[in-house]
Amino acid sequence: MKYVIGIMIFAFVILAGCQVETTQTDIEVCDDGIVCEDDTEELVLPENANFVLDASRSDMVWKGSKIIGNSHTGEILIKSGNLVKDGEIYTGNFVIDMTSMTEVAKETAVVKHLKNEDFFNVEMYPEAKLMIKDITNSYVTADLTILDKTNEINFPTSFLYDGDKLYAMSSFEIDRTLWGIEYNSGSVFKDLGDKAIKDEIEFGLELVFDEN
Template identity: 40%
Template sequence: MRKNVIKGALASVFVIATLAFTSIAKKIDVKESKVTWEGEKVTGSHEGTIDLKSGYLNVEGDKILGGEFVIDMTSLQSTDLEGEYKTKLEGHLKSDDFFGVAKHPEAKLVITTASKKSDETYGIVGDLTIKGITNPVTFDMNYDGKSASADLTIDRTKYEVRYGSGSFFDNLGDKTIYDEFKIAVDLKF
């Protein structure tokens, strides 16, 4: 009888310890979440949206442990143009000159570490994959348990997106497109 009580007590301690240190995958609501982009060139800028296909944050209590987000590159849209110009820009951005969406319909961000900086701000380190090429990224993310937001600046040339880049081509003049583009993410859970 005493052995059974000890075994039961040890099993209870193990279960409680396991539950206390178990992370939860919080899935994002892809319909309510929003990702916007902005790219700049010498003569102006363009902006638009892109959809998330799926995503989650691994959390333990109120602490972010990691996560993964898949971006649907085929959904890339311009919001600052209309008609023929909108269609041309979207087609060009989806072409091999830029993101090669036919061969690479998804991009992915995997959060590898998250360090709490303040009550709702985390320093994030992750791996971003675009066109099958993965590079590390760092950014701050605000997270309150129900939503998360972040602003990322990405050097497109690290992902073999070099069209119109003054870093790789001479004499582009006012046709130069800056290497960095910005992404603003607003996630809902």
């Protein structure tokens, strides 16, 4: 992607239709693009640790697809984020800049549509938020707020802590209809044919934190 992290090189090609590849790590990614359950290990950090996201070295990618037909992939900027360990409790807050959404193929009409009222309505809701509530066996439990609606999500994440920095890699998907995004949903509207869009939106995260 955009950078090389010490002993880790993350190649985020899953959301372009391929399997995620990792090198120089023991992280295995299954065929569905999710970090394999058997490869997740307990995240061990100092008793009281505070990590601040390095937004300039972190990436968030997305993929949306029609049920029959093409798909689109792009990036979204994470404005800020942190991860805190207080005793055995992990918490964190991330702010996602929805106005920054781009599309890899630079299809401006697609991005314009995603930003309007049919999808993310970024003029009224310019930010999404992810609030970490727990990390157990490297499974993250968090509240995701989009369009001022909040739902709990759970996803496996691979971590590496080198005593100074924390690296995290994950991929997950959400059902957009749970946040009220129903435009051309094949599960909501019948007989859409090749206009039907999948409810699932895929996301990939590649994050770098500095210990504070």
